Amino acid sequence: MSTIVQDQKYRNSQKRKDAFISTFIGFFAFVWIFPILWTIWTSLRPYSDVVSYGVFSWPKRLNFDNYFAAFKQMHILGYFLNSLYVTIPAVIITLFLGSLIAFVVSRYKFKFSLPLLLVFTAGNMLPAVLVYIPVFWMYIWVGDLVGNRNFLYNNYLGLILIHVAFQTGFATFVLSSYMKTIPKEISESAIVDGASVFTHYWRVILPLIRPPLAALGVLMTTWIYNDFFWALILVSQDSKRPITSGLRRLNGEFVTDFNLLAAGAILAAAPTVILFFVLRKQFISGLTLGSTKG
Amino acid sequence: MNTTAADKKVRSRRSLSRNDRFTLSAFVGFPTFVQLIFLWIPALATILLSFTYWNGIRISDIKWAGFANYKNIFLNDTLFYEALKNNLIWLLWFSLIATPLGILLAYQIDRKIKGHKIYESIYYIPVVLSLAVIGIIWNFMFQPGGFIQGLMGRDIGNAVSIWGNYKINTYVIMAVASWRHIGYIMLLYLSGLKSVDPSLKEASAIDGATDWQTFRKVILPAMKPVNIIIVVITLIESLRAFDLVFIIYGSSTSWPLLNILVYQNFAGQGISMKGAALAVILLLLCIGPIIGYLRTVFKEDL
Numbered sequence: 001m002s003t004i005v006q007d008q009k010y011r012n013s014q015k016r017k018d019a020f021i022s023t024f025i026g027f028f029a030f031v032w033i034f035p036i037l038w039t040i041w042t043s044l045r046p047y048s049d050v051v052s053y054g055v056f057s058w059p060k061r062l063n064f065d066n067y068f069a070a071f072k073q074m075h076i077l078g079y080f081l082n083s084l085y086v087t088i089p090a091v092i093i094t095l096f097l098g099s100l101i102a103f104v105v106s107r108y109k110f111k112f113s114l115p116l117l118l119v120f121t122a123g124n125m126l127p128a129v130l131v132y133i134p135v136f137w138m139y140i141w142v143g144d145l146v147g148n149r150n151f152l153y154n155n156y157l158g159l160i161l162i163h164v165a166f167q168t169g170f171a172t173f174v175l176s177s178y179m180k181t182i183p184k185e186i187s188e189s190a191i192v193d194g195a196s197v198f199t200h201y202w203r204v205i206l207p208l209i210r211p212p213l214a215a216l217g218v219l220m221t222t223w224i225y226n227d228f229f230w231a232l233i234l235v236s237q238d239s240k241r242p243i244t245s246g247l248r249r250l251n252g253e254f255v256t257d258f259n260l261l262a263a264g265a266i267l268a269a270a271p272t273v274i275l276f277f278v279l280r281k282q283f284i285s286g287l288t289l290g291s292t293k294g
Numbered sequence: 295m296n297t298t299a300a301d302k303k304v305r306s307r308r309s310l311s312r313n314d315r316f317t318l319s320a321f322v323g324f325p326t327f328v329q330l331i332f333l334w335i336p337a338l339a340t341i342l343l344s345f346t347y348w349n350g351i352r353i354s355d356i357k358w359a360g361f362a363n364y365k366n367i368f369l370n371d372t373l374f375y376e377a378l379k380n381n382l383i384w385l386l387w388f389s390l391i392a393t394p395l396g397i398l399l400a401y402q403i404d405r406k407i408k409g410h411k412i413y414e415s416i417y418y419i420p421v422v423l424s425l426a427v428i429g430i431i432w433n434f435m436f437q438p439g440g441f442i443q444g445l446m447g448r449d450i451g452n453a454v455s456i457w458g459n460y461k462i463n464t465y466v467i468m469a470v471a472s473w474r475h476i477g478y479i480m481l482l483y484l485s486g487l488k489s490v491d492p493s494l495k496e497a498s499a500i501d502g503a504t505d506w507q508t509f510r511k512v513i514l515p516a517m518k519p520v521n522i523i524i525v526v527i528t529l530i531e532s533l534r535a536f537d538l539v540f541i542i543y544g545s546s547t548s549w550p551l552l553n554i555l556v557y558q559n560f561a562g563q564g565i566s567m568k569g570a571a572l573a574v575i576l577l578l579l580c581i582g583p584i585i586g587y588l589r590t591v592f593k594e595d596l
Contacts, residue, residue: 017505018405018407018408019408021402021407022407022408022409025399025402025403025407025409025413026409026413029409029412029413029416029417032416032417032419032420032473032477033416033419035431035432035434035435035441035473036419036431038434038435038441039430039431039434042434050439051439055439055440055441055443055444055449056444097324097325097328098325100321100322100324100325101321101322101325101326103321104318104321104322108318114592114595116322116326117592117595118588118592119329119334120325120329121587121588121591121592122584122588123329123333123334125530125580125583125584125587126333126337126577126580127533127534127553127573127576127577127580128534129553129556129557129560129569129572129573129576130336130337130340130573130574130576130577131332131333131336131337131340132340132556132560132573133336133339133340133343133350133560133565133569133570134335134336134339134340134343135332135336136560137350138331138336161328161332162332164328164332165328165329165331165332165333166332166333168325168328168329169329172325173591177591196311196313196314196317197310197313197314197317197318197321198317201321222422225424226422226423226424226425226426227424228424228425228426228536228537228540228541229536229537232540233557233560233561244424244426244427245426247426247427247430248426248541251429251430251433251541258433258434258437258439261430262430262434265427265430265431268424268426268427269423269424269427269431272422272423272424273419273422273423275422276418276419276422277415280418283422284481284485285485287481287482287485288482288485288486
C-alpha cells in the first residue's frame with residue numbers, strides 16, 4: 001500500500017517536472033524560430049513603412065511586393081538556376097563514384113580495400129583551404145590549355161568537380177557500410193550464374209542500395225546547395241554565381257533596403273527547408289547512416 | 295573447411311575474366327583519379343608551397359623559404375594568435391555549452407515530452423539553412439532597424455553597432471553559431487537514442503534511478519560511438535568555421551579566425567604563401583579529430 005502511495009507521489013512530481021521541462025523547451029523553441037519569423041515579417045513590409053513609422057510600428061501595408069522585386073531587381077532566379085546547374089550534376093556524379101568504390105571495397109576483398117576506404121573517408125574531412133591555391137591555379141592553367149579561362153574557373157564544371165571530389169568520400173563511406181549488410185550469398189549466386197562485374201554492380205547491387213542513395217541524395221543536395229566557400233572563391237562572374245554567394249553580394253548592394261533582402265533570404269532558404277520537410281526521413285537517415293555505425 | 299573457403303576465394307578471384315578485371319580497375323581508378331587530382335595532390339602541393347615564397351602568379355617565381363613562413367607566423371603575427379584565440383573560444387563554447395545543450399535537448403525530446411514533435415521540427419530548421427542565409431537572418435536582428443535594436447529603443451537613425459562592439463560581439467557570434475550547431479547535435483543524438491534498447495531505460499526507471507542518473511549511468515555509456523562522432527564533429531566544425539563570420543565581417547580581420555586569415559592571404563590584395571603555412575597549421579590541428587573519427591567508424595575493420 002505504502003509503496004503505491006509513494007509511487008503515485010513520485011509520478012506526480014515527475015509529471016510536474018516534465019511539464020516544467022516541456023514549457024522551458026517550448027519557450028526556447030519560440031526563441032529558436034523567432035529570427036526566421038521576424039525575417040518573414042520583415043519581408044512582407046515595404047521599407048518605407050519601417051523608415052517612417054519605426055521597427056515595431058503596426059504595419060500599414062503587408063504584401064508580397066518584396067518577393068516580386070527580389071525576382072526583378074536581384075535576378076534571384078538566375079542565381080537559383082546556377083545553384084541547380086551545380087547541385088544536381090554534382091550530387092548524381094558523387095553518388096555514382098561513391099557507389100563504384102563502395103561496391104568494389106565491400107564485394108571484392110582486395111588488399112587495398114581498407115586503405116582505399118580510409119583515404120576516401122579522410123579526404124572528406126580535409127580543410128577546404130588546404131587545397132584552395134593549387135586547385136585555383138590548376139583551374140586557370142587548364143583553362144589556358146583549352147583556350148578558355150572560364151572553362152573551369154567561373155564555370156559550373158569547376159564547382160561540380162570540387163564538390164564531387166570532397167563529397168565522394170562521405171558517399172563511399174556510407175554506401176560501403178550499407179553494402180556490408182547485404183548478404184554475401186546474393187553476390188555469390190550472381191557470380192555463379194556467370195554475371196560479369198558490371199552486371200553484378202548494375203543489376204544486383206544498385207537496385208538494393210536505393211534507400212541509402214535516396215538518403216545521401218537529399219543530404220548532399222542540401223550540403224552542396226548550401227556551400228558558400230567554393231561558390232565564393234571559384235566564381236567571380238556574377239552571372240555564374242550560385243545563390244549563396246549571390247546572396248552575399250546582394251547583402252552588400254541592398255544593405256539599405258533590408259526588407260527586399262529579407263525576401264531574398266527567405267527565397268534562398270526555401271528549397272532546402274521544403275526539401276527537408278518533404279523528405280525528412282531520408283535527410284535524417286542520411287546523416288545518421290554516417291555517424292551511428294559501429 | 296577453412297582451406298576450401300580460402301580456395302574458393304582464390305579461385306573466384308582468378309576466375310575474373312579480363313573484361314571483369316578491366317571493369318574493376320575502372321571502378322576503382324576513375325574515382326581515385328578524381329580524389330587524387332582535386333584533393334590529395336593539391337593538399338600535398340599546399341604543404342610544399344608553405345615552405346616557399348610565391349606571389350601566386352608565375353611558377354618560375356617560386357623560391358625556397360624553409361621555415362620562414364612558419365617563423366613569421368609564430369614570431370611576428372599577432373593576428374594569428376588572435377585567430378587562434380577565437381577558434382579556441384569557438385571550440386570551448388561548442389564543447390562546453392552548445393554540444394551538451396544539444397544532447398540534453400535530444401534526451402528530453404526522446405522522452406516524448408509534451409509537444410516534442412513540433413519542438414523537434416523547429417530545432418531542425420536552422421540545420422538545413424546555409425550559413426550565408428543564417429548570417430543574413432541574424433543581421434536582421436542586430437543591424438540598424440533590426441529587432442534587437444528596436445528592443446533597445448533605437449530606430450534606424452540612432453542605431454548602435456553590435457558587430458563592432460568588441461565587448462559583446464564574441465558572445466553574439468557564439469550565440470548565432472550555436473543556433474545551428476545545437477539542432478545539428480540534437481539530430482545526430484536523437485537518432486542514436488532511438489537505437490538504444492528501451493528496456494534499458496525502463497529497467498533503470500524501475501530501479502528508482504533519477505533522470506540524471508539514468509542519463510549519466512545508462513544512456514551515455516550506451517551511446518559511446520555516437521559520443522565520439524559528436525566530439526569529432528564539434529572539434530572539426532570549430533576549427534573549420536568560416537562562412538558565418540565572413541558573411542558578417544567580410545574579409546576584414548575584425549574578428550579573425552584561422553580560415554579567414556588563410557582566405558585573406560590567398561584572395562586578398564597580394565597572394566602570400568603565409569596562407570599555405572596557415573592552412574597547414576589548420577590541417578595539423580584537424581588531424582587528431584580526423585584520426586579519432588576514422589578509428590571509431592572503422593573499429594571493426596582495423
